[in-house]
Amino acid sequence: MKRINVLLAMVLVAGFIACNQNDETLLDNSIEGTYTGTLTSGLKSASSIFPGSTDATAVVTKSGDDLIEVHCFTDEMDTTFMLNYYENNDSVMVCLTGGAFGEMYGHMLGQGHMGGMMGDIGPNQTEWRHHLSDEHKQGDEHFGGFDRMNHSFGYTFDMVEGNDHYGVHFEGTKTSN
Incomplete structure (x- = not known):
């Protein structure tokens, strides 16, 4: 017994x-890891580069406080860039950093800060909502983020072809840490 x-x-x-x-x-x-998915183009003339959609991979690595490095690649494209990230309930939102932020929004990150000191996040305010209220104007465009519930990452690249701007969108699911 x-x-x-x-x-x-x-x-x-x-x-x-x-x-x-x-x-x-x-x-x-964790948002770090490898995401596999597709890259699709929003411009017909780019279809020679990205015919409809193509298999793509994004490797996300934390690179500092609230900073990630994203290495996105396909057979036709290979790029690495930095993004700031902000907690937002069950999501993590991303925003441009450094000179790219300044070019997109017309001021450097931190110059739009209303409170004068970091740490002035309001009650029931997420990091993302705080970032939006301190650094952005109504209607500012953002390009992606992480859905923790679906373990996915999406990001739209702003591409230039001649005088035309168009988006190439990555959407992938986390396959490894």
């Missing part, structure tokens, strides 16, 4: 450990 109780206890412990490991994998909220 003792042998059966010990065996039963071992099976229950092993099952509990296995369930906890699966739960931890499912609850991985």
Whole structure:
């Protein structure tokens, strides 16, 4: 009888450990990792470069406080760039950084800060809402983010062909950490 109780206890412990490991994998909220998906173009003349959609990969690595490096590549394209990221409930939103932020929004990051000091985030305000209220005007465009519920990442690249601007959109699902 003792042998059966010990065996039963071992099976229950092993099952509990296995369930906890699966739960931890499912609850991985890190945005770092490899995302596989597609890259699609929004301009017909770009169809020679991106015919409809093409398989693509994005590797996301944290590079500092609230800063990530994104390496996105296909057979036709290979680019690496930096983005700031901001928590927003079950999502993580991204925004341009450095000179790219200044070119897009007309001022350097931090110059639009209304409160004068970081740490003035309001009650019930997410990092993203705080960023929007301090750094952006109504209607400013943003290009992507992470959906933690679906373990996905989407980002639209602003491309230039002659005088035309168009978007090339990456959408992928996390395949590894």
